[in-house]
Amino acid sequence: MSGVIITRCTDAAQFDAILALVHETFGALVPPSGALSETVDDVATRFEAGPILLAHHGEDLVGSLYCAPKGDGLYLTRMAVRPSRQKQGIGRTLLAAAEGEARGLGIAKLTLRVRLNLPDNRAYFERAGFIVTGQGQDPGRPPYESMKRKLAIA
Numbered sequence: 001m002s003g004v005i006i007t008r009c010t011d012a013a014q015f016d017a018i019l020a021l022v023h024e025t026f027g028a029l030v031p032p033s034g035a036l037s038e039t040v041d042d043v044a045t046r047f048e049a050g051p052i053l054l055a056h057h058g059e060d061l062v063g064s065l066y067c068a069p070k071g072d073g074l075y076l077t078r079m080a081v082r083p084s085r086q087k088q089g090i091g092r093t094l095l096a097a098a099e100g101e102a103r104g105l106g107i108a109k110l111t112l113r114v115r116l117n118l119p120d121n122r123a124y125f126e127r128a129g130f131i132v133t134g135q136g137q138d139p140g141r142p143p144y145e146s147m148k149r150k151l152a153i154a
């Protein structure tokens with residue numbers, strides 16, 4: 001999307017803004033997401049695990065995506081585009097940046113989970129080239145499908 005710049009989070013001073021974005025974005029989901037109970041400490045934990053990608057339009061933080069090497073893939077979580085800025089290509093731009101992160105790490109696969117009760121998300125990631133690889137459910141949480149997208153690594 002034109003005018004949107006993707007960077008890596010480099011500074012704990014950005015954590016509050018990231019958390020606010022995630023809360024706003026996931027607060028719009030029905031039923032409510034576990035993301036709403038996350039705190040700035042959870043953002044710090046994600047930051048330690050791998051890059052947090054940020055999408056800015058000017059000074060405005062409009063998107064974020066947590067990335068972490070996990071197994072033989074780069075695991076993507078809490079992908080968030082501010083509700084007022086959705087369907088403008090920011091999500092695709094974040095995914096392309098995650099692909100670049102994976103390639104830079106020599107990782108040949110992007111992985112993620114989508115909740116079964118949010119079928120639009122599954123369709124969105126299928127259109128972005130992901131395929132379903134399985135299902136699961138953590139205690140007290142809604143069931144999910146695991147998805148992956150293989151990358152060609154030179």
Ligand SMILES: CC(C)(COP(=O)(O)OP(=O)(O)OC[C@H]1O[C@@H](n2cnc3c(N)ncnc32)[C@H](O)[C@@H]1OP(=O)(O)O)[C@@H](O)C(=O)NCCC(=O)NCCS
Binds near residue numbers: 026115124
């Ligand atoms: C899922 C999510 C991250 C997608 O982000 P997004 O920025 O809206 O996604 P994009 O704009 O890249 O793509 C959405 C659609 O808009 C379309 N689009 C892209 N640019 C567009 C434009 N300029 N004008 C109109 N439509 C456009 C895309 O083609 C895409 O269509 P498709 O779904 O039919 O392929 C976002 O909806 C979100 O934050 N949802 C809530 C949180 C969530 O569920 N996260 C995922 C957890 S697994």
